[in-house]
Amino acid sequence: MPQSRPRIIPEATVARLAVYLRVLAGLADGGRSHVSSGELASAAGVNPAGLRKDLSYLGPCGVRGVGYSVAGLRDRLTDALGGERSRPCVLIGIGRLGSALADYAGFASRGFEFVGLLDTDPAAVGRRVGGLPVRPVAELEAVVAETQATIGVITTPAEVAQSVCDRLVSVGVRSILNFAPVALTVPAGVDVRKVDLSVELQVLAFLDQQRHGTPPLVAPLRAAQGSAR
Amino acid sequence: MPQSRPRIIPEATVARLAVYLRVLAGLADGGRSHVSSGELASAAGVNPAGLRKDLSYLGPCGVRGVGYSVAGLRDRLTDALGGERSRPCVLIGIGRLGSALADYAGFASRGFEFVGLLDTDPAAVGRRVGGLPVRPVAELEAVVAETQATIGVITTPAEVAQSVCDRLVSVGVRSILNFAPVALTVPAGVDVRKVDLSVELQVLAFLDQQRHGTPPLVAPLRAAQGSAR
DNA sequence: ACGACTTTGTTCAGGCGTTCACAAGCGGTT
DNA sequence: AACCGCTTGTGAACGCCTGAACAAAGTCGT
Numbered sequence: 442m443p444q445s446r447p448r449i450i451p452e453a454t455v456a457r458l459a460v461y462l463r464v465l466a467g468l469a470d471g472g473r474s475h476v477s478s479g480e481l482a483s484a485a486g487v488n489p490a491g492l493r494k495d496l497s498y499l500g501p502c503g504v505r506g507v508g509y510s511v512a513g514l515r516d517r518l519t520d521a522l523g524g525e526r527s528r529p530c531v532l533i534g535i536g537r538l539g540s541a542l543a544d545y546a547g548f549a550s551r552g553f554e555f556v557g558l559l560d561t562d563p564a565a566v567g568r569r570v571g572g573l574p575v576r577p578v579a580e581l582e583a584v585v586a587e588t589q590a591t592i593g594v595i596t597t598p599a600e601v602a603q604s605v606c607d608r609l610v611s612v613g614v615r616s617i618l619n620f621a622p623v624a625l626t627v628p629a630g631v632d633v634r635k636v637d638l639s640v641e642l643q644v645l646a647f648l649d650q651q652r653h654g655t656p657p658l659v660a661p662l663r664a665a666q667g668s669a670r
Numbered sequence: 671m672p673q674s675r676p677r678i679i680p681e682a683t684v685a686r687l688a689v690y691l692r693v694l695a696g697l698a699d700g701g702r703s704h705v706s707s708g709e710l711a712s713a714a715g716v717n718p719a720g721l722r723k724d725l726s727y728l729g730p731c732g733v734r735g736v737g738y739s740v741a742g743l744r745d746r747l748t749d750a751l752g753g754e755r756s757r758p759c760v761l762i763g764i765g766r767l768g769s770a771l772a773d774y775a776g777f778a779s780r781g782f783e784f785v786g787l788l789d790t791d792p793a794a795v796g797r798r799v800g801g802l803p804v805r806p807v808a809e810l811e812a813v814v815a816e817t818q819a820t821i822g823v824i825t826t827p828a829e830v831a832q833s834v835c836d837r838l839v840s841v842g843v844r845s846i847l848n849f850a851p852v853a854l855t856v857p858a859g860v861d862v863r864k865v866d867l868s869v870e871l872q873v874l875a876f877l878d879q880q881r882h883g884t885p886p887l888v889a890p891l892r893a894a895q896g897s898a899r
Numbered sequence: 900a901c902g903a904c905t906t907t908g909t910t911c912a913g914g915c916g917t918t919c920a921c922a923a924g925c926g927g928t929t
Numbered sequence: 930a931a932c933c934g935c936t937t938g939t940g941a942a943c944g945c946c947t948g949a950a951c952a953a954a955g956t957c958g959t
Binding site for chain 1: 679681684685687689692713714715716750751752753757759765766767769770773774776777780781782820821844845851853854855859861863865866867868869870871872873874875876877878879881
């Protein structure tokens with residue numbers, strides 16, 4: 442009865458499992474019944490050996506000589522990642538980015554449902570976004586209580602993100618996705634994931650410069666040539 | 671003459687440098703002249719020793735016993751990350767997310783300027799987003815050529831992302847930020863960074879389940895209690 | 900029914916990133 | 930001028946993750 446699963450799953454692996462799950466969903470729609478680790482890996486953009494290692498955290502999932510059952514693995518991954526029950530989310534900060542997230546179809550199809558939209562701006566309150574009315578952020582605690590939301594998504598300006606975060610934590614939200622460009626401080630037991638769009642572009646800019654500037658990377662140390670300002 | 675800098679900067683470090691830069695910009699606006707690594711680290715949400723190691727890749731930046739000059743370090747980081755010259759970007763896929771990115775102020779203030787917006791949908795073409803008209807995606811090559819864009823941002827549906835990517839690469843774009851939920855294949859010398867919003871939520875869902883299910887982590891294999899699914 | 904091929908699952912080594920701890924260096928003070 | 934405290938910069942250990950090679954296992958063909 443090898444039902445025990447004592448080993449913990451690394452977070453990097455979890456993120457990849459989510460990718461595999463999406464690929465598998467596509468394959469299932471396409472009518473495929475089996476996949477090999479190689480094919481799945483190339484579709485997910487990872488190494489085949491790494492993929493097998495990732496899946497091994499869930500116990501034996503495939504059949505040697507054949508591959509993985511698409512539907513079977515999909516269900517297994519779905520369970521591992523938290524089942525397919527709907528997960529209620531609240532979204533604070535209904536600006537352009539918030540609005541885009543609120544009716545991003547990719548979330549709903551994966552079980553994430555926005556059940557509360559909040560904003561401070563009186564002009565935004567009352568508007569309907571993705572079929573849901575925007576409510577004043579003062580009602581944050583009430584909204585979380587009545588919707589039993591477990592995930593909070595913060596798309597506010599940086600200045601108020603920490604205060605919004607604190608209020609979310611105080612009413613029991615323990616999973617937070619932060620788009621505001623600040624490092625949030627949370628007590629132990631609360632998970633925060635940060636998405637920083639500016640940083641992504643900045644990294645690309647660095648890599649681009651590095652490509653062009655590899656030869657003349659003499660560095661403007663102190664002999665900075667007329668670096669105005 | 672220790673002006674050589676043979677060591678390369680790890681990508682994880684580059685991402686953090688971008689964070690430090692933003693914090694420093696805020697401090698500079700606040701009139702601060704010096705910061706210690708401890709203060710800067712806590713504002714950025716990282717370990718002080720790690721921050722110092724990150725900065726050490728740029729050579730000595732601070733003054734022992736005093737800390738870092740806010741303005742000096744800011745300029746140093748700005749240079750390291752590609753200078754403050756404006757970087758032209760093209761954005762393909764002007765849906766809700768694309769529109770949100772197109773006039774996200776956080777980009778422009780950091781030197782990233784959208785110079786081309788492209789979409790296939792005839793209803794979107796011609797619309798103005800963030801002061802820029804949306805052009806048909808057929809003109810992608812022309813737009814890149816005339817604007818000299820170096821960064822491409824893909825917010826299209828997954829099905830067409832690879833084809834858009836290929837076309838970007840074919841006209842010389844070597845830095846790509848991909849929001850489409852697919853793994854893009856690119857030739858060597860091209861950098862792709864992927865932002866996958868669904869994956870972020872899925873990881874949170876997993877962590878949440880893990881918290882609740884740690885004691886009863888017997889796994890709801892088939893003995894799921896009333897999981898109406 | 901047997902053999903060979905295919906594909907998984909696992910084990911091992913390598914590299915990278917992070918963290919801790921200490922020495923070096925600078926400013927302020929007496 | 931010398932001392933003391935503070936902070937940076939760096940060297941080394943630790944742990945994690947990644948990538949490759951091998952053995953187990955199951956299926957297909959003959």
